[in-house]
C-alpha cells in the first residue's frame with residue numbers, strides 16, 4: 001500500500017499531505033484541494049473549534065447540526081469511557097443490554113403520543129432507511145402489499161442510502177446513482193417566499209392528497225417530511241400544514257414519518273419538532289443531537305400502532321445494523337439527555353431564539369438579503385439578486401458567489417456556517433444550543449461585512 005512519508009506523525013504539514021493523499025471527504029470536490037489546504041479541525045471547546053494552525057472558529061453550524069451542547073464535554077465523554085470498561089460492545093441483534101434498554105425507555109418518555117418503540121441505528125440515513133422499510137413491511141403485514149411508494153418534498157434531504165435517496169428530492173444528488181429504488185414521489189415544499197402568485201398556502205398540503213390520488217392510494221406507503229425542511233433553507237410549515245397532512249395520511253392509510261434527524265433534541269426548542277408544531281406522526285427518525293454527536297447514533301421511533309403487528313408470534317422486522325444501539329453511544333446519549341434536562345437547554349433555546357432571529361432580521365437592509373426564515377436555533381438567509389422581483393442567481397453566479405466568495409470569506413473570518421445552493425442560495429445557521437446573545441453579536445460581526453461586500457461585488461442596491 002502506498003502511504004505518504006511520516007504516516008502518523010501528525011504535524012500540520014503531514015496532516016495536510018495525508019489528507020490530500022488518503023482521506024476521501026464526503027460531498028467534497030477533492031480536486032479543489034490540489035492547490036489549497038484542506039480545512040483541518042483539531043480541537044473544540046464550547047461554541048468554538050480550532051484548526052491545525054491554532055485559528056479559532058465560531059461553530060455556527062454545530063458541526064452539521066450535531067454538537068448541540070457545544071464541544072469538549074469531557075463529562076459526557078466520561079460516561080462513554082465508563083461504559084466501555086463495563087461492557088464495551090454487544091449488539092441489539094437478538095440480545096439486549098442495559099444502556100440500550102434504558103435509552104429506549106428514556107427516548108420514549110420524550111416523544112409525543114404513543115411513539116414508544118425505539119429501533120436504534122448508527123445515524124440518520126439508516127434511521128430513514130429503517131422507517132421506509134418498516135412502512136413497507138407494516139403494510140404487507142396488515143394486508144396492503146402494494147403500498148410501497150413514499151411521498152417526500154422537493155429539495156428535501158433525507159440521506160444517501162438508496163432507499164433514503166429515493167425520498168431525497170435534490171436532483172443532482174440522485175442523478176449519478178440512477179436507477180434509484182422505485183417509489184420516490186415528490187411534492188412542493190413549504191417555501192412560501194416563492195409561492196407561485198395566486199396559489200393559496202393551503203395548496204401545499206393539498207398537493208400531497210393530489211399526489212396520493214394520482215399514484216393510487218393503494219400504492220402509497222408513507223409520507224416523509226422534516227418539521228422544518230433544511231435543504232433549500234429552513235422552510236417552516238404554514239399554520240395547519242401538518243394537521244392537514246395528518247388528516248390526509250389517515251384518509252388513505254398512509255404512514256406519516258417525521259424526519260427529525262436535525263429537528264429533534266432541542267434544535268427547535270422542543271424534544272421533537274412534531275411537538276413544536278403539534279402533530280403526531282406514526283414514525284420519527286432522529287440522529288445527530290441524540291448523543292450531542294459525541295458518538296454516532298440514530299433511531300427510528302415507531303408508534304405502538306405501527307409496531308403492534310411485529311410484536312406477535314413469528315413476525316420479525318427483518319432489518320438491522322451491527323452497531324445500532326452500541327453501548328458506548330447509548331451511555332453517551334443518556335448522559336446527553338441528562339445534560340439537556342439539567343442545563344435547561346430547551347428552555348434556553350425558547351428564551352433566546354428571538355434574539356438570534358432579530359439579529360438576522362436586522363441584516364435585511366443589505367441588498368443581497370432576500371428572506372430570513374427558520375425556527376429555534378435553525379435559521380437561514382436567502383440571497384437574491386433583486387429584492388423586489390426576488391430574482392435569484394443563475395448557476396454560474398451562484399458558483400461565483402457561494403464557492404468563489406462567501407464560503408471562503410466567512411470561514412476566513414472565523415465563522416463556520418453553510419453557504420448552500422441545493423435550492424436557491426442560502427446561508428444556514430444552526431449554532432450550538434448553548435450559545436446566547438453575545439454569540440449572536442459575534443455572528444453578526446462577521447455576516448454583516450461579508451454580505452455587504454458580496455452586495456458590492458454584485459453591484460446590488
Ligand SMILES: Cc1ncc(COP(=O)(O)O)c(C=O)c1O
Nearest residue numbers: 123124125126157158159259261
Ligand atoms: C433530515 C435528514 N435526514 C437524514 C439525514 C441523513 O443523516 P446521516 O448523515 O446521519 O446519515 C440528514 C443529514 O443531515 C438529515 O438532515
